[in-house]
Amino acid sequence: MLRVTFISSVGTARTVEGDVGQSVMEVARRNGVEGIVAECGGSCACATCHVYVDADWVDVVGAPPADETDMLDFVFDRRPESRLSCQIRLLPALDGLIVHMPDRQN
Ligand code: FES
DSSP: OEEEEEEOTTSOEEEEEEOTTOBHHHHHHHTTOTTOOOTTSSSSSSOTTEEEEOTTTHHHHOOOOHHHHHHHTTSTTOOTTEEEGGGOBOOGGGTTEEEEOOSOOO
């Protein structure tokens, strides 16, 4: 199991566990983490799974591919560390990943 910590916009941290191959969005939804709407179910078509990757993890997670970058144009308060959580697949190197939730989704 791999750990992912979600930090709310008011600073409340919640650490949950997921499996290799799951997306960060799936881990959030299966554990009832608030703030990830994921209207499209993970097909990179809604931008309601927006998160900010913690500064210590940006290089590990990497940059978004072109289709995700296009969809990120639709999120509220986009930042350099913005990612769509449905497009981040858990790998062993991401054990301990920290993401921050936006104030609101679209
Ligand atoms: Fe729709 Fe991520 S769940 S873009």
